[in-house]
Structures are given as C-alpha cells and as structure tokens.
Amino acid sequence: MERVRVRFAPSPTGPLHIGGVRTALYNYLFAKKYGGTFILRIEDTDQSRYVEGAEEYIMESLAWCGIIVDEGIREGGKYGPYRQSDKKAIFRQYADILVNKGDAYYAFDTPEVLDTLRHEAEKTGKTFIYNAGVRQSLSNSLSLKETEWKEKLDKGEPYVIRFKMPDNEDIHFEDIVRGHIVVNTSTLDDKVLFKSDGMPTYHLAHIVDDHIMEISHVIRGEEWLPSLPLHILMYRSFGWEHPLFAHLPLLLKPDGKGKLSKRDGDKMGFPVFPLFWPYGETAKGYREEGYYPDAFVNMLALLGWNPGTEQELFSMDELINAFSIDRVGKSGSRFDPEKAKWFNHQYLQKKSNTQLAMEFREFLRAHGYHADIVRIESLVGLVKERVSFVKEIWEQTDFFFKAPESYDPEVVKKRWNEDSVKLLLELKPILEKTNDFSSAGAESSITAWIEEKGYNTGSIMTPLRLVIVGASRGPHMFDIISWLGKEETINRIEKGIDRLSKQM
Numbered sequence: 017m018e019r020v021r022v023r024f025a026p027s028p029t030g031p032l033h034i035g036g037v038r039t040a041l042y043n044y045l046f047a048k049k050y051g052g053t054f055i056l057r058i059e060d061t062d063q064s065r066y067v068e069g070a071e072e073y074i075m076e077s078l079a080w081c082g083i084i085v086d087e088g089i090r091e092g093g094k095y096g097p098y099r100q101s102d103k104k105a106i107f108r109q110y111a112d113i114l115v116n117k118g119d120a121y122y123a124f125d126t127p128e129v130l131d132t133l134r135h136e137a138e139k140t141g142k143t144f145i146y147n148a149g150v151r152q153s154l155s156n157s158l159s160l161k162e163t164e165w166k167e168k169l170d171k172g173e174p175y176v177i178r179f180k181m182p183d184n185e186d187i188h189f190e191d192i193v194r195g196h197i198v199v200n201t202s203t204l205d206d207k208v209l210f211k212s213d214g215m216p217t218y219h220l221a222h223i224v225d226d227h228i229m230e231i232s233h234v235i236r237g238e239e240w241l242p243s244l245p246l247h248i249l250m251y252r253s254f255g256w257e258h259p260l261f262a263h264l265p266l267l268l269k270p271d272g273k274g275k276l277s278k279r280d281g282d283k284m285g286f287p288v289f290p291l292f293w294p295y296g297e298t299a300k301g302y303r304e305e306g307y308y309p310d311a312f313v314n315m316l317a318l319l320g321w322n323p324g325t326e327q328e329l330f331s332m333d334e335l336i337n338a339f340s341i342d343r344v345g346k347s348g349s350r351f352d353p354e355k356a357k358w359f360n361h362q363y364l365q366k367k368s369n370t371q372l373a374m375e376f377r378e379f380l381r382a383h384g385y386h387a388d389i390v391r392i393e394s395l396v397g398l399v400k401e402r403v404s405f406v407k408e409i410w411e412q413t414d415f416f417f418k419a420p421e422s423y424d425p426e427v428v429k430k431r432w433n434e435d436s437v438k439l440l441l442e443l444k445p446i447l448e449k450t451n452d453f454s455s456a457g458a459e460s461s462i463t464a465w466i467e468e469k470g471y472n473t474g475s476i477m478t479p480l481r482l483v484i485v486g487a488s489r490g491p492h493m494f495d496i497i498s499w500l501g502k503e504e505t506i507n508r509i510e511k512g513i514d515r516l517s518k519q520m
Contacts (some may be wrong), residue, residue: 020052021232024078025059025222028070031293032077034302035237035267035276038316042264044083044236044318045339052232056088057225058099061107061215071099079292080309081286081333095229100221107216110224110254111209112176115157119253121210124168124176145205148183177210179246179253181217187245192233192262193344199245207246214362219243223250231259235341239265246406262341265320276351286353306405307356311363315356319349329362361404369393375406383410385417395499398491412490416499419508420486423516427478427488432516436479440509443476447497447506455498462494483512 025041026032040056047054056078058071068393071089078085087093097103114120123146130146137144138206144150151158156178157165168175185201209220216224226234241263251258270284278299281288290312291301302312314330322345323330323338330338364372373392380387387395399412423432443462450461481493484505490496497505 019230019232020047021055021230022047022052022228022235023055023057023226023231025057025225025236026074027059027062027065028067028074029062029065030067030070031289031301032070032074033276033278033289034288034290034316037077037081037290038267038319039235039237039264040078040083041081041313041316042321042339042341042344043485045336046233046235047086048336049339053086053321054084055093055229055231056085056091056098057096057229058089059218059221060099060101061104061217061221063101063213063215067295073291080290080303081313082309083313101215107221107224108210108214108229111220112215114179114209114250114253115221117253118180118263120177121157121206122165122169123178123206124165124173124175125155126174129155139350145203146178147181147202147205149412151204151206163497174212176208176212178206179209179250181206182249187248189244189248189261190259191241191244192341193265193346194241194263197244197271201245202251204245207243219246219250223247223254226259226504227251227254227256233260233262233341235262235264238265244502262344265345267319268348268350268445270351270353272348272350275348284353286356306407307360308363309359312356314363315338315359320344327368329359357404364404364406365400369397369400370408372400372409376409379407379410380417383414383417387417391499398495398499402491415485415490416496418484419504419511422486423482423512424487427482428516428519431478432482435475437513437517439471439476440479440483440513443480444506444509447502447509450502453498453502455492455494458498459494480509481518484508 022043023254024036024043026036026040044054046052056075060066060071060072075085075088075090085091087095087098089098100107111120115122130144133150134144141146146154153159159182160168181204182201187195187201191197207219208217208274210216225231244261244263248258268274269276269280276288278288281300287300287302287305289299289301290303292304293299293301303309313332313335314328317330317335317339319327323337324341324343325338327338370389370393373389373396376396377387377389377392380392395413395416396409399409402412403409443465446461446465447458452461454459461478464467466476477493478488479498481488481496484493484500500508
C-alpha cells in the first residue's frame with residue numbers, strides 16, 4: 017500500500033465520547049498495520065463551542081488507551097500547526113481561491129432572514145435549502161451587481177463565503193465501508209466555508225488541512241457521510257486528488273435504538289467517556305470506574321469490526337496485525353455494558369495475584385486497613401474469579417478485615433437455633449487443638465470431628481459462616497478461617513454466639 021497517513025481530528029467541545037475513541041483507535045490500527053503515521057489534529061475553528069480543558073482531555077484519553085500519536089501539538093511534525101485556530105489566515109487564502117475560480121461566493125444574508133425562510137418552508141412541510149434554486153433571490157455576490165456586493169465588502173458588512181453547489185449533477189464516489197454512492201446536487205445546499213468571525217468551517221478547514229498534511233485515508237464517523245459529496249466537489253474545485261474515505265457505523269444504545277449518549281450512561285449506570293470529565297456537568301470515565309485500558313480498547317475494537325474468527329481477546333499488537341478496514345460493518349453496533357464488564361473480567365483474571373495485590377492495597381489503605389503484601393496476594397487469589405474490577409475485591413473481602421457487627425436476619429431466621437449454639441461451642445475446642453491451621457489442615461480436623469460425631473455438615477458450616485462472615489457469602493469456609501487465624505476465628509465464634517443468643 018502507498019504511504020499511509022491518517023488523522024484523528026476531534027473538536028475540543030467537551031469530553032471525548034467513546035465513539036470518538038473508537039474512531040481514533042481504528043485510525044491508529046490502520047496506520048500501524050501498514051507502517052504509517054497517526055496524526056492528532058485539534059479542529060477548534062468553532063470558537064463559540066470551545067471548552068477549556070477539552071484539548072488536554074483528548075490527549076490524556078488517547079495516552080491512557082495506548083494510542084500513540086506520531087504527529088500532533090505535543091509531538092510536533094513538519095506538517096503543523098496541528099491546532100487549526102493557529103492557522104486561520106491560511107484557510108482564508110484557500111477560500112479566496114474558490115471565490116476567484118467562481119466555485120464559491122460571498123453571501124450577506126442575515127441570520128434573521130434565513131430563519132424566516134426556514135420557518136416559512138416548514139409551514140408547507142418543506143425544508144429550506146440554500147442552493148441554485150434560491151440563491152439568485154437572496155443577498156449574495158451571484159445575485160447582486162458587482163458594484164453592490166463590492167460596496168458591501170468595503171463597508172465591512174458581515175458576510176460568509178458559501179460553496180457554489182452545481183445544479184442537478186450526479187456525484188459519484190467510493191467509500192471503503194459503504195461502497196459506491198451516487199448523490200444528486202439538487203438535494204444539497206451551498207454550505208458555508210468561511211464564517212463572519214474570520215474562521216473557516218469544518219468543510220473548508222479539514223479539506224485544506226488534509227491536503228497540506230498529505231492525508232491518505234480519512235476514517236471518520238458516519239455522521240459526515242452526507243457531507244462527502246461536498247468534500248469530493250471541493251477537492252475537484254481545488255484540483256487536488258482526494259484521499260480514500262471510510263465512514264464508520266454509529267455506536268448504538270444498549271437497546272439498539274439510536275446513538276449512544278451520556279444520558280443512556282447516566283440512566284443505566286455506565287460511562288460513555290474514557291476518563292472522568294471534571295468540568296461543568298461532570299461525567300464518569302472508564303478509567304476511574306476501574307476498567308483496564310487494554311480491556312477497554314479490546315471491547316471498543318470489536319464494536320463495529322469483525323476479525324472473521326472466534327477470537328475475542330486481543331492485545332494491541334494482535335489488533336494491529338488482525339485489523340482490516342474492509343471488515344468494518346455498515347450497520348450500527350449496539351453497546352452492551354455487561355459485555356464491557358466481561359472484557360474487564362477477562363483481563364483481570366490474566367493478571368497475577370501479585371499485580372492485583374499491589375492494586376488492591378491502595379483500596380485497603382483507603383478503607384483504613386493495612387496488610388502484608390503476601391497476605392493480600394493470598395486473599396486476592398481466593399476471590400479474583402468472582403470479580404470484574406479490583407474495587408470489587410473489597411466487597412468480597414471486607415469481612416476478612418473487620419468482624420461482623422450485624423448478622424443477616426434471613427440466615428439467622430432460617431438457620432440459627434439452640435443446636436447452632438451447642439454445635440459451635442463443641443467446635444471451639446476442636447479448633448483450639450488444631451495445630452495445622454492451614455485451609456487443608458483445618459478442614460481435615462473439622463471434617464474428622466463431624467464424621468466421628470455423625471453430624472450434618474450444613475448444620476455446622478452454615479452457623480460457622482454466619483458468625484465469621486455475618487452472612488452467607490464468601491469463598492471456601494476453611495480458606496477464610498485459615499487466613500484469619502485461630503485466635504480471630506475463635507473470637508468471632510464467641511462474639512457471634514453471645515450476640516445471636518441474646519436475639520433468640
């Protein structure tokens with residue numbers, strides 16, 4: 017393949033949606049697959065929507081995901097500046113080229129006039145389109161005499177520069193994902209290329225930038241597909257060869273009905289952004305929720321792309337080797353929050369007990385507890401299969417660090433009686449005499465006693481778990497008492513008998 021240069025070009029208007037992260041990921045995978053260059057370009061030409069902190073958030077999000085930028089604001093490169101607002105004078109030059117060629121024109125229509133025309137069209141069930149059908153009746157350099165529109169420019173009247181859409185022409189173009197597409201220009205409007213505030217719109221800025229930066233492939237969201245005919249025509253007007261295009265499918269709500277939004281995440285309790293967004297209306301992030309970046313990336317990669325095999329778990333290198341833009345689907349991909357958790361569970365299971373112990377130690381400290389790292393390792397090993405996040409280890413192990421202050425009333429009602437007290441009092445000296453208090457040693461000692469006495473195992477183990485844990489939960493009972501040790505185990509038995517006897 018020819019030299020591959022791709023760009024991810026977000027606008028700093030707020031937190032980066034995971035759909036945007038997926039777009040960045042697919043660009044990155046494609047570039048690395050073919051030994052190409054991945055560029056991060058900040059498209060901040062719409063200054064009215066600029067949000068402080070968003071630019072840094074974008075860069076931090078990509079770094080967390082392991083998406084390495086080759087050229088960008090921080091990395092530099094010979095094709096910069098990589099922030100569009102830093103080169104608005106350049107864009108004006110290209111807007112003037114189109115005007116001078118007759119492919120663009122000055123339009124002086126006020127927002128009030130355009131709003132009125134839109135409302136009038138809506139009343140008749142139509143949509144107002146600023147194109148060849150109406151432009152001669154409006155205030156622009158095509159309908160006015162040259163002396164008139166030049167006088168308006170000289171007076172400094174507000175204006176925009178619009179692209180002159182050809183009348184009734186079929187535009188043919190190819191999309192790697194969508195195939196061959198034909199659109200007639202009669203359905204398209206004369207888009208604004210340059211605004212009255214002196215800044216270009218997306219349509220002009222990204223085409224000029226893509227040309228200057230020698231972008232070979234434009235891989236972006238399907239929301240830009242309706243604008244592609246305009247972009248193809250603009251490349252034609254400039255006399256430039258256009259890059260290859262691939263428009264990615266939407267990320268859909270969990271029910272498959274509509275685009276995934278922050279509201280869906282808030283409603284169902286999952287993030288739709290990679291990192292916590294701290295400004296204004298805050299939003300949860302996958303990093304802060306406890307997801308591993310490689311699990312997050314793995315999950316995102318499979319939302320829209322099919323490797324053609326049964327494999328689901330991929331490292332970044334494996335994704336790069338397997339990725340093909342041809343295997344990206346056309347239809348939207350339904351986001352499944354439970355599947356996202358499943359991916360994190362798989363990656364957590366692959367981590368060693370030592371790695372997890374180091375992570376979990378920070379949660380312990382936050383709860384005011386400290387333990388030897390070796391003991392934490394053994395504890396993590398008991399419960400790791402039950403959890404999808406490190407933070408959930410605390411929920412599975414809190415009773416290891418603090419004796420129960422209350423006891424599950426349902427278990428007490430069903431399984432605690434006078435025999436429970438009698439049997440636990442009988443069990444106490446058995447435990448005291450047990451020299452090997454490892455899990456296997458304690459189990460052997462207690463099992464031998466139960467068999468000797470002919471007792472029902474459940475009539476002993478359920479009350480024992482109740483006084484040790486406070487509920488019917490937790491790993492193997494003998495693993496628990498072995499970790500606690502003989503002294504703490506006996507103390508909890510005595511405490512439980514005392515408190516529960518008073519409730520009888």
